[in-house]
Amino acid sequence: METREKILHAFREQVARHSELPASVIALCEPLGMSERDFYNEFGSLEALESAFWEELVAKTIAAVESGAEWEGFDARQRMLAFLYAFLEKSLDVRTVLLFRFRHLSPVASPEWLQGMERRFKGWAFSLIGKGVSNGEIAGRGRLVVLYPSALYLLLRSVIDFHVKDTSPRFERSDAYVEKSVNLAFDLMRTQAIDSAFDLLRFLAPRACGKS
Amino acid sequence: MGEQTTLRSSRLGRMAAFAGTGARVGMNYLKHYGQRCVGAPQDENLLHERNAEAVYKTFSELKGGPLKLAQMLSIDQGLLPDAYASRFAQAQYSAPPLSYPLVARTFRREMGKSPLEIFDSFSETAAHGASIGQVHKAVKDGRAFAVKVQYPGVAESLRSDLRIVKPVALQILGVRESDVEDYFREVEERLLEETDYKLELQRSQELSAASSHLDGVSFPRYFPELSCRRILTMEWIEGLALDRFAKGSANSEERDRIGQALWDFYEFQIHTLRFFHADPHPGNFLVRDGGLVVLDFGCAKKIEPEFYRRHFRFLDERLLDDRDALLSSLEDLSILLPGDTDAYRSRIAGLCAESIEILARPFRKGFFDFSNPTFMRSIYDLGERNRRDENLRGFRGRRGSPDSIYVNRAYFGLYSLLHTIGARVHTRLPDWLRES
Numbered sequence: 330m331e332t333r334e335k336i337l338h339a340f341r342e343q344v345a346r347h348s349e350l351p352a353s354v355i356a357l358c359e360p361l362g363m364s365e366r367d368f369y370n371e372f373g374s375l376e377a378l379e380s381a382f383w384e385e386l387v388a389k390t391i392a393a394v395e396s397g398a399e400w401e402g403f404d405a406r407q408r409m410l411a412f413l414y415a416f417l418e419k420s421l422d423v424r425t426v427l428l429f430r431f432r433h434l435s436p437v438a439s440p441e442w443l444q445g446m447e448r449r450f451k452g453w454a455f456s457l458i459g460k461g462v463s464n465g466e467i468a469g470r471g472r473l474v475v476l477y478p479s480a481l482y483l484l485l486r487s488v489i490d491f492h493v494k495d496t497s498p499r500f501e502r503s504d505a506y507v508e509k510s511v512n513l514a515f516d517l518m519r520t521q522a523i524d525s526a527f528d529l530l531r532f533l534a535p536r537a538c539g540k541s
Numbered sequence: 542m543g544e545q546t547t548l549r550s551s552r553l554g555r556m557a558a559f560a561g562t563g564a565r566v567g568m569n570y571l572k573h574y575g576q577r578c579v580g581a582p583q584d585e586n587l588l589h590e591r592n593a594e595a596v597y598k599t600f601s602e603l604k605g606g607p608l609k610l611a612q613m614l615s616i617d618q619g620l621l622p623d624a625y626a627s628r629f630a631q632a633q634y635s636a637p638p639l640s641y642p643l644v645a646r647t648f649r650r651e652m653g654k655s656p657l658e659i660f661d662s663f664s665e666t667a668a669h670g671a672s673i674g675q676v677h678k679a680v681k682d683g684r685a686f687a688v689k690v691q692y693p694g695v696a697e698s699l700r701s702d703l704r705i706v707k708p709v710a711l712q713i714l715g716v717r718e719s720d721v722e723d724y725f726r727e728v729e730e731r732l733l734e735e736t737d738y739k740l741e742l743q744r745s746q747e748l749s750a751a752s753s754h755l756d757g758v759s760f761p762r763y764f765p766e767l768s769c770r771r772i773l774t775m776e777w778i779e780g781l782a783l784d785r786f787a788k789g790s791a792n793s794e795e796r797d798r799i800g801q802a803l804w805d806f807y808e809f810q811i812h813t814l815r816f817f818h819a820d821p822h823p824g825n826f827l828v829r830d831g832g833l834v835v836l837d838f839g840c841a842k843k844i845e846p847e848f849y850r851r852h853f854r855f856l857d858e859r860l861l862d863d864r865d866a867l868l869s870s871l872e873d874l875s876i877l878l879p880g881d882t883d884a885y886r887s888r889i890a891g892l893c894a895e896s897i898e899i900l901a902r903p904f905r906k907g908f909f910d911f912s913n914p915t916f917m918r919s920i921y922d923l924g925e926r927n928r929r930d931e932n933l934r935g936f937r938g939r940r941g942s943p944d945s946i947y948v949n950r951a952y953f954g955l956y957s958l959l960h961t962i963g964a965r966v967h968t969r970l971p972d973w974l975r976e977s
């Protein structure tokens with residue numbers, strides 16, 4: 330294993346077994362026979378380490394779905410669905426860590442340790458939106474199209490939120506939630522309903538929308 | 542893609558929807574299962590035709606469990622006004638499609654492989670919807686398969702739907718829970734069984750093997766190695782749905798042949814096998830090359846010998862002339878209870894005599910023309926009259942046997958299918974009722 334992988338692995342073990350974050354870089358590295366220097370060669374801080382951990386979960390999910398046989402034929406909606414199902418599947422390997430970190434986190438909170446995941450996902454979602462616009466699934470004229478990746482990120486976070494609270498057998502309710510929420514999101518983006526709502530809001534309360 | 546737009550999935554959402562129209566339906570639903578002979582209070586306007594639309598809408602929005610209940614109602618044409626019955630009969634065609642990624646996920650989770658790793662091709666959109674799943678068409682080595690995939694979480698939402706519908710229904714009906722508990726348990730058990738495709742596979746194989754000698758009836762082949770709890774794979778059948786066949790241009794000879802096949806199939810299952818396909822709605826049969834193909838053994842029911850003897854005594858018209866025998870048969874089935882008053886006993890006896898007369902008609906001459914509208918009409922009328930009968934309201938006690946629910950359902954379904962087909966069939970009472 331590379332140093333980087335070893336540290337990421339140790340992080341996961343630590344959180345999963347003890348339900349707490351590593352107390353310090355030393356505490357994490359010593360049992361691995363590594364020095365602080367080794368650690369800082371890879372990560373700038375413990376937050377950066379955790380950020381990389383969650384980013385990697387998203388990156389691996391993307392790699393897995395994009396290598397699937399059906400991927401090329403999928404439209405944007407199906408790609409989003411495939412991503413979320415694959416994400417739920419992958420997250421089963423780190424469920425304890427997921428529970429520990431997300432159970433009490435608001436789906437709209439944006440802590441330091443999620444920056445990597447957010448960046449990585451939004452980058453991917455940006456090209457997804459591009460595909461949706463080019464094949465007509467998403468209305469491309471709206472001013473808010475640039476914000477759609479953020480909307481999809483919010484959707485991902487709401488799925489995680491639902492999933493960590495789900496106790497149904499085999500988490501079947503999470504599957505149903507993904508199905509329904511993705512359908513709703515794409516229906517809204519297709520009709521520019523989000524833009525229209527924003528437009529109305531801006532008309533009624535210009536200040537709230539950043540226009541004085 | 543025509544995927545669903547609005548779906549009320551939260552418990553609260555379902556609750557709200559039920560509070561509106563579910564109450565009405567719960568009542569009708571209980572009505573049937575609360576025994577044909579047993580009437581119950583009913584507000585006339587609740588059954589007004591325009592409610593059919595509202596009730597139907599609620600059900601089809603909720604999908605899953607409630608849609609199943611709606612289908613059970615649709616079969617019960619004897620007790621539902623026409624407007625309801627025909628609305629609900631359409632329910633089986635209007636379930637929401639699952640997205641292909643979810644189908645693929647179900648495959649990966651249940652079989653460890655994606656659809657395309659198993660089949661050479663697999664239709665991304667469903668060929669047919671159904672109440673708790675959808676059917677895809679797949680091809681492997683040049684052979685076509687029908688692959689039924691179940692919606693996630695169906696079994697669970699079914700349980701909670703029933704929990705919601707029950708108290709509402711009980712309250713409006715003014716029935717005590719203890720009086721109808723058995724009926725609810727029976728329906729719940731059967732509905733839950735339908736969510737287990739492994740069980741369905743096993744029954745399909747058993748029942749089709751046992752019935753393979755019947756003329757004009759055939760079954761798809763099933764593939765256990767391609768099936769599991771949530772996925773059921775069978776041979777693809779290229780055929781005409783039974784309701785299309787009925788509406789189509791088939792001549793009377795063709796109609797009679799399909800009708801006869803249907804009749805023989807049920808007669809054999811109920812009176813010989815004593816284990817039967819309890820879901821005779823038009824979506825579960827196809828017509829291919831002039832023969833009948835039977836699909837979907839999700840809902841199957843076993844008849845215990847004791848119950849069999851007690852229940853089918855009522856096919857015997859000699860009971861009509863023998864009042865004591867009639868009363869004791871009613872006691873055997875606990876439709877009459879020891880404490881009942883004489884007035885009540887004779888009221889029930891009268892009603893039962895009437896229904897025996899009607900329901901046994903197809904057997905009387907050994908040949909029966911189901912296209913005759915007066916026959917179906919008199920079944921509806923009988924149900925309608927029972928429903929309105931003031932005297933039948935408000936009596937208590939556990940009556941009848943929950944086993945009769947599905948037997949009655951099968952017969953109602955069979956009679957109304959034969960009527961829509963417009964078939965004339967040869968009939969025959971079981972031997973033990975003909976002799977002695």
Ligand SMILES: Nc1ncnc2c1ncn2[C@@H]1O[C@H](COP(=O)(O)OP(=O)(O)OP(=O)(O)O)[C@@H](O)[C@H]1O
Binds near residue numbers: 687776782
């Ligand atoms: N082997 C098959 N070949 C072709 N079509 C089929 C086959 N099996 C099922 N279908 C089609 O799919 C529809 C739904 O199938 P089926 O009745 O088995 O599903 P279900 O979930 O049990 O639904 P329901 O309870 O509403 O009957 C059928 O009405 C029929 O049109």
